[in-house]
Amino acid sequence: MATRHFLTLMDASPEELSNLIQRAITIKNALKVEGPTYTPFPNHTMAMIFEKSSTRTRVSFETAMAHFGGHALFLSPRDTQLGRGEPIGDTARVLSEMVDIVMIRTFSHAGLEAYASASSVPVINALTDDYHPCQLLADVMTWTELRGSVRGKTAVWIGDGNNMCHSWINAARQFDFRLRICCPEGYEPRQDILAAAGDRVTILRDPAEAVSGADLVTTDVWASMGQEEEQAKREAAFAGFQVTEALLDRAQDDALFLHCLPAHRGEEISETLLDDPRAVVWQEAGNRLHAQKALIEFLLLGQVDD
Template sequence: MSVRHFLSLMDLTTEEIRLIIARAIELKAELRAGTLSTLMQNQSAVLVFEKSSTRTRVSFEAGIAQFGGSSIFLAPADSHLGRGEPIADTARVLSRMANLIVMRTGPHERIEQMAQYATIPVINGLSDFNHPCQLLADIQTFTEHRGAIQGRKVAWIGDGNNVCHSWMNAARQLDFELHIAAPKDYRPDQNLIKDCANNIVLTEDPEAAAKDAALVATDTWSGMGHEKEKEARAKKFAGYCVDENLMRAAAKDALFMHCLPAYRGSEVTAAVIDGAQSVIWDEAENRLHAQKSLMEFLLTRA
C-alpha cells in the first residue's frame, strides 16, 4: 500500500474526514477513561518545525507519547535544513530512521517537497498556505457541540489567511456554507476561491457574514510572518472585531472559535472569547485528539 500524506484536507475523502473525526471523539473518551493505545510503541516521529508553536507542538508530542511512541523535535538550528541541506535529502534520511514526519514551515512548497521524497507519512503542522490539522480539531469541536456541520452556515471574520484557506477546503469537503468577511486586499487565494466557489460567499461586511451563522470564527490579524505589518493591518481590519453585537447577528446558539493565540480587543473582544458561546478551550484540546486520530489513520494505511 502506498504511503499517505496529509498536506491538506483535500488529501482525504469526505468519508475519511468523517471517520477521523468520529475516531477522534472515541480517542478522547478512551483517554479520559485511562485507556491508552500502543500504536506507536517502538516507533518515533520527527517534528521539523521552522516556525514557533505552542498548541501544534504540544498536541503532537503529547499524542505520540500517549500512543507509546517517542518524538524528536528539530528547530532550524538543530538540523542541517537550517544550513541549506536540500529538503529531499532530509526527507530520505528521516524516512530511514523514523515512522512519521510533522512539518511546520513557511512556503507550502517545502512541505510538498518533504512529502515528495519521504517514504513515511508527512503531516502539515502549518504552512503559509493552510493549516489542516486545525480544521480537524475545529470540525470535531463543532460536531461535539452541535452535530454534523453539513448544510450549516459558518462565518469567517478577518484575514483570508492559511486557517481561512483550510476552512474553505472544509466547506467543499463537508458541504457547508462559508461566508468570509475580509477587507478587499486581504481576501483568500484567488485560485482557491474558484475551487470552492460553490460553498463560499465573499463579503466586506462582517455582520452580513455572521447573520444567522451557526459558528463564527476568526484569527489574529497579524499572524506569523506579518508582525511588522501589525499597525497597518489594525487600521485595515478596523470594524472586523468579533464583538457582542456581531455575535447577536449570528444564530442564538452560535458558537465562537479562534485557533489561538488571541489578542483580546483586536480581532475579538474579551466578552466574546471568554463568554458562554466560546468553545476555544475545547477547540484547543481537540488538537490532541484529532491529530491522534489522524496519525492512527496514516500509520495504519501506510
C-alpha cells in the same frame, strides 16, 4: 501501497475525513474513561520539524505520540543540517530511514510538498503559510461534538484570507457546509482556492451581514507569523472587523465561536469574548490532541473502525 501524506484537507476523501472526526471523538471519550491505555505505536518515532514557533501544535503532537506508546523528536533549523543548507529532499530521505512519521511546521507550502515527495514515510502539515489542516480537524471535531453534523450548516470567517481561511474553504468543500468570508478589500483568500469551492463560499464586506443567522463564527489574528511588520497597516485595514459579543448576537441563538489561538484580545476579538459561553476555544484547543491522534493512526494503520 503508496505513502499517504496529509498536506491539506484535500488529501483525504470526505468519507475519510468524516471517519477521522468520529474516530477522534471516540479516542477522546476513551481517554477520559481509561486513561492513555491505547498504545498502538510502541517504539515508533515522529520527527517534528519546526521552522515557526508553536505551543498547541508541539504539545499536542508530542503528547499524542507519548500516549500512543511512541516518541516525538523536536527538530529546528538551528540544530539540524536543514539550517545549514542541506537540500529538503536529502533530509526527507535520511529521516525516512530513521523515523515512522514526520510532522512539519514551516513557511513555504511548496517546500513542504518537496519534502513529502521525497519522503517514504507519512508527512503531516502542521502549518504552512498557505494551509493549517490539522487545526481544521480540531475545529470540525469541536463543532460536531457540540452541534452534531455540520453538513448544510453555515460558518463565517471574519478576517484575513490567510492559511486558516484557506483551510476553512477546503473544509466547506470536504464537510459540505456553507462558508461566508468577511474581509476588507485586498485581503481576500487566494483566488484559485476560492474558485475551487464554487458557490459553497461567498465573500462579504460587512461583518453584521456575514454573521446574520450563522451557526458558527471564527476568526484569527490580523497579522500572522511573519507579518509582524504589517501590524499597524493591518490594524487600520481591519478596523470594524472585530468579533464582539454584540456581533455574535446576530448569529443563531446556539451559534459557536472558534479561534485557533493565540488570540489578541482587544484586536480581532473583544477583550471579554473568550469568557462568553458561546466561545468554545479551550475545548477546540484541547481537541488538537485527539484529532491528531486519529490522523496519526489513520496514516500509519489506515482506517480504524470505531
